[in-house]
Amino acid sequence: MLQTGKENKLNFPNPGLGLGLRNKHFDFILKNNPAVDWFEIISENFMDSGGRPSHILSQIAERYPLVMHGVSLSVGSTDPINFNYLAKLKKLAASIKPLWVSDHLCWTGVNNLNSHDLLPVPLNEESLKHICERINIIQDYMERPLVFENPSTYLSFVNSTIPEYEFLSLMSKETGCGLLLDVNNVYVSAFNNDFDAVKYIQHLPHKNIVQMHIAGHQHCGDYIIDTHDQKVVAEVWKLFNLAWKLTGGVATLLEWDNHIPDFESYHAELLKAKKYMHELDVISDETQTLSKTEESVSTPVNFLMPQLSNELNELSS
Numbered sequence: 001m002l003q004t005g006k007e008n009k010l011n012f013p014n015p016g017l018g019l020g021l022r023n024k025h026f027d028f029i030l031k032n033n034p035a036v037d038w039f040e041i042i043s044e045n046f047m048d049s050g051g052r053p054s055h056i057l058s059q060i061a062e063r064y065p066l067v068m069h070g071v072s073l074s075v076g077s078t079d080p081i082n083f084n085y086l087a088k089l090k091k092l093a094a095s096i097k098p099l100w101v102s103d104h105l106c107w108t109g110v111n112n113l114n115s116h117d118l119l120p121v122p123l124n125e126e127s128l129k130h131i132c133e134r135i136n137i138i139q140d141y142m143e144r145p146l147v148f149e150n151p152s153t154y155l156s157f158v159n160s161t162i163p164e165y166e167f168l169s170l171m172s173k174e175t176g177c178g179l180l181l182d183v184n185n186v187y188v189s190a191f192n193n194d195f196d197a198v199k200y201i202q203h204l205p206h207k208n209i210v211q212m213h214i215a216g217h218q219h220c221g222d223y224i225i226d227t228h229d230q231k232v233v234a235e236v237w238k239l240f241n242l243a244w245k246l247t248g249g250v251a252t253l254l255e256w257d258n259h260i261p262d263f264e265s266y267h268a269e270l271l272k273a274k275k276y277m278h279e280l281d282v283i284s285d286e287t288q289t290l291s292k293t294e295e296s297v298s299t300p301v302n303f304l305m306p307q308l309s310n311e312l313n314e315l316s317s
């Protein structure tokens, strides 16, 4: 377990370096008890499932610290808060006792329609007030502070008046929520929306950051898609190095949701973070950017909830 000199504002622990818990690795993990510090689960993959997934999750929860990461809270929507969803989320949290529960600064649908995507919100005073009110209600119901992640974005709104780093800062200050800094998302959004990723990270409220994500993406020339399907590029490791120094070190997780490698390769890529925390000169770009002609998927939810994506594809075909 990694120890750091600083404590985040919420006094959440730093369990170290974690991996996303994926179905294809269940058997390997249960059989080998790999030396991973912690696992992050996609909340929705376990909220409605009993049977084998639930049984496996309870075994893993006995052996490893867990964090719950959701994709359906839709905190930015104007729909009423979905208390049926929250009840399931709270029940799952009561059962596996995660270190914390996270979701995204986004909306996923409106008027009872679910886009199954993490959609960007306009960043202004009105949306800040709306989202903070919802976070306060949600946190009261959940009886815990939640943690919110900066999304990958592919557009920005003409009525956005607040930089995203400032919006997250104000949101955290107003509600007491924690922040999940996805360093790859900063890189992707900065490229797609032409802002400075270093300035973004420098201006975040570092003591409110309780977790980081790192991930791979696909560079398509004029734009980048947040695909979570390959190794982390050198530029993202450099931003991770900066964020590590500014936060004093927080729980860090490697996301890999498509073309998932075998467990040991996935773990090996995560462990590179140990050297990139402190050394910049060893960073080299080992990734092979995929051809633009290969399939590129722009919806992270597709990776996180593959069974749902399959259903949607069947519906649309």
Ligand SMILES: [Fe+2]
Residues within 6 Å of the ligand: 149, 182, 185, 213, 255
């Ligand atoms: Fe992420």
